[in-house]
Amino acid sequence: MWIEPEEIAETLEMIGRQHLDVRTITLGLSIRSCACDDIAGLAQRVYDRVATASARLVPVADAIAREYGIPIVNKRIAVSPVAEVAASCGARDLSPVAEALDRAAHEVGVDFVGGFSALVHKGIGEADRRLIDSIPAALATTDRVCASVNVATTRAGTNWDAIVAMGQTVRATAQATAERGGIGCAKLVVFANMVEDNPFMAGAVHGSGEPDEVINVGISGPGAVRAVVESLAPDADLTEVAEAIKATAFKITRMGELVAREAARRLGVVCGIVDLSLAPTPAEGDSVAAIIEAMGVERCGGPGTTLALALLNDAMKKGGAMGTSSAGGLSGAFIPVTEDAGMVRAVQDGALTLEKLEAMTAVCSVGLDMIAIPGDTTAETIAAIIGDACAIGVANSKTTAARLIPVPGAKAGERVEFGGLLGAGPVMAVNPWAGVRLARRGGRVPAPLQALRN
Amino acid sequence: MQTRAILSVLGEDRVGIVAAVSQTLSANAVNIEDIRQTIISGVFSMTMLVTIDEEQAPFEQVQAALDQVAEKLSVQITLQREDVFRAMHRV
Numbered sequence: 001m002w003i004e005p006e007e008i009a010e011t012l013e014m015i016g017r018q019h020l021d022v023r024t025i026t027l028g029l030s031i032r033s034c035a036c037d038d039i040a041g042l043a044q045r046v047y048d049r050v051a052t053a054s055a056r057l058v059p060v061a062d063a064i065a066r067e068y069g070i071p072i073v074n075k076r077i078a079v080s081p082v083a084e085v086a087a088s089c090g091a092r093d094l095s096p097v098a099e100a101l102d103r104a105a106h107e108v109g110v111d112f113v114g115g116f117s118a119l120v121h122k123g124i125g126e127a128d129r130r131l132i133d134s135i136p137a138a139l140a141t142t143d144r145v146c147a148s149v150n151v152a153t154t155r156a157g158t159n160w161d162a163i164v165a166m167g168q169t170v171r172a173t174a175q176a177t178a179e180r181g182g183i184g185c186a187k188l189v190v191f192a193n194m195v196e197d198n199p200f201m202a203g204a205v206h207g208s209g210e211p212d213e214v215i216n217v218g219i220s221g222p223g224a225v226r227a228v229v230e231s232l233a234p235d236a237d238l239t240e241v242a243e244a245i246k247a248t249a250f251k252i253t254r255m256g257e258l259v260a261r262e263a264a265r266r267l268g269v270v271c272g273i274v275d276l277s278l279a280p281t282p283a284e285g286d287s288v289a290a291i292i293e294a295m296g297v298e299r300c301g302g303p304g305t306t307l308a309l310a311l312l313n314d315a316m317k318k319g320g321a322m323g324t325s326s327a328g329g330l331s332g333a334f335i336p337v338t339e340d341a342g343m344v345r346a347v348q349d350g351a352l353t354l355e356k357l358e359a360m361t362a363v364c365s366v367g368l369d370m371i372a373i374p375g376d377t378t379a380e381t382i383a384a385i386i387g388d389a390c391a392i393g394v395a396n397s398k399t400t401a402a403r404l405i406p407v408p409g410a411k412a413g414e415r416v417e418f419g420g421l422l423g424a425g426p427v428m429a430v431n432p433w434a435g436v437r438l439a440r441r442g443g444r445v446p447a448p449l450q451a452l453r454n
Numbered sequence: 455m456q457t458r459a460i461l462s463v464l465g466e467d468r469v470g471i472v473a474a475v476s477q478t479l480s481a482n483a484v485n486i487e488d489i490r491q492t493i494i495s496g497v498f499s500m501t502m503l504v505t506i507d508e509e510q511a512p513f514e515q516v517q518a519a520l521d522q523v524a525e526k527l528s529v530q531i532t533l534q535r536e537d538v539f540r541a542m543h544r545v
Contacts, residue, residue: 002488003460003501003536007539007542008460009499068538251543254541255542258541
């Protein structure tokens with residue numbers, strides 16, 4: 001079978017000019033065998049496990065990128081939630097485990113390691129509490145470790161006490177990394193309905209239902225989708241727009257699946273999932289906001305944005321599901337503000353607000369992501385914002401998350417720089433009428449009626 | 455191991471592009487299965503389906519040799535495993 005020159009040219013164009021890439025190859029690793037009653041022993045075992053198991057990850061990914069001509073932007077590792085492994089060790093400060101993960105990440109050359117995590121949606125265990133308390137120090141003393149905490153599920157309801165604790169933890173993490181604009185918070189996600197096989201950071205965690213080692217791949221390609229929408233006739237109706245996005249999603253997904261299978265084969269581990277998320281980067285045009293604007297909304301955040309985003313998200317999933325039988329992870333368009341140049345412009349133009357982003361999170365993945373807020377935002381207000389994002393996830397049986405950065409000393413409208421893929425952008429205004437008294441009530445929001453599915 | 459790959463050349467038309475590319479392929483035991491070439495507004499575009507005998511010349515070695523040709527002729531040459539095109543463009 002000969003491939004047509006036009007098809008070859010299309011692929012080269014998608015990769016060369018439209019920033020199509022595989023966003024991440026993430027090696028999921030169980031570290032459950034590392035449990036130890038002594039913190040130094042636990043840290044050493046975690047280091048040995050991660051450094052040994054992932055030694056070949058980066059060279060294999062680089063070779064695949066070279067042979068297939070597809071950039072693989074990030075190589076990452078996700079480990080079992082550290083709180084579960086640390087339960088048998090009594091240390092109050094669990095940051096030595098984060099430091100061990102960070103050393104291993106530097107040793108093998110991966111960009112990030114996720115899994116300094118706890119699942120507390122029904123209640124906070126003793127080790128979970130120690131992990132949450134250790135997050136600010138862990139994220140301040142490391143640069144490649146990511147932390148996440150699951151505080152709500154559709155099945156169990158919402159642990160409001162945990163959300164309030166995370167409001168305080170987000171603030172403390174910003175303070176601990178104040179000299180770098182609170183960048184620690186860019187590595188901290190609070191989830192509702194966290195998934196076990198997410199390859200994307202900062203929320204990647206290796207779930208307890210997974211095999212010991214697994215390869216998960218996250219695709220990308222907002223630039224390629226934008227290009228195909230822009231190439232349509234101005235009067236193409238929305239069914240035609242959806243069809244074009246679906247066809248592009250199929251191609252992008254097939255490329256991701258090929259890379260996932262090949263990486264798993266070469267590493268000798270199980271091939272897990274392909275995550276169909278559309279992940280923007282600060283590069284010009286590689287933007288989810290730009291797709292929404294190409295569809296016909298004057299500026300992302302304006303009326304029509306939620307509808308356009310819902311169409312985009314759905315078409316991506318339909319094309320992607322045809323492209324792979326192993327769709328998983330988060331699989332939905334991302335709307336991280338500072339990582340998307342189009343979102344940043346929309347905020348600067350006054351088109352995109354925190355409230356609109358909250359509406360958008362109802363129809364895509366994964367929530368209030370990479371949002372810089374004023375440094376004086378209270379812990380109760382942060383908790384209330386997280387709670388709103390969680391409520392959308394719980395009620396709609398979907399994943400939502402919050403990655404908020406209260407930038408120390410910064411006021412609404414000021415610009416902050418995080419660097420690299422984390423990008424830069426304006427500090428967004430926060431509605432001053434927050435549920436502070438609500439936060440102080442504490443307790444748990446009972447599971448919604450949709451939890452009773454049996 | 456026999457690896458099928460797609461080679462594409464893009465650049466300003468000039469004497470010797472096909473000769474230089476095929477000579478390099480031949481020197482590395484790469485077999486040309488199919489070839490298509492066009493010139494649109496002076497831009498030379500060639501795509502080849504080739505089979506690389508990795509026991510005689512590994513993929514990386516062929517790629518490095520072609521990089522040298524690309525630099526010498528000031529054209530863009532990419533060599534990619536064929537599977538990626540098959541995956542993206544065929545159901």
